[in-house]
Amino acid sequence: MNGLTSLTEGPAGVAVAYTDGTENTVDLVVGADGVRSKVRPYVLGAELPSC
Numbered sequence: 001m002n003g004l005t006s007l008t009e010g011p012a013g014v015a016v017a018y019t020d021g022t023e024n025t026v027d028l029v030v031g032a033d034g035v036r037s038k039v040r041p042y043v044l045g046a047e048l049p050s051c
């Protein structure tokens with residue numbers, strides 16, 4: 001799997017970096033990456049959800 005490693009929001013969109021070293025810039029990111037989501041901290045901060 002070519003996993004997500006980072007998201008960086010900028011004026012041209014969101015720069016998305018992947019584990020294979022590639023990057024692209026997109027208009028919209030949908031976080032559907034499960035309980036260990038890499039997207040969640042960018043939206044809600046580093047704190048983990050409580051159960």
Ligand SMILES: Cc1cc2nc3c(=O)[nH]c(=O)nc-3n(C[C@H](O)[C@H](O)[C@H](O)COP(=O)(O)OP(=O)(O)OC[C@H]3O[C@@H](n4cnc5c(N)ncnc54)[C@H](O)[C@@H]3O)c2cc1C
Binds near residue numbers: 003
């Ligand atoms: C053993 C077990 C049994 C369960 N049984 C039930 C049940 O009977 N009923 C029920 O309602 N729920 C059940 N659940 C809970 C259910 O599986 C989860 O609530 C549900 O799968 C969450 O869906 P999701 O789409 O948020 O995440 P997920 O189904 O976890 O999907 C996340 C996806 O994102 C991908 N991903 C993760 N990180 C990255 C990354 N960095 N880059 C790219 N892709 C990434 C993953 O490969 C995966 O394909 C069970 C869970 C487990 C572990």
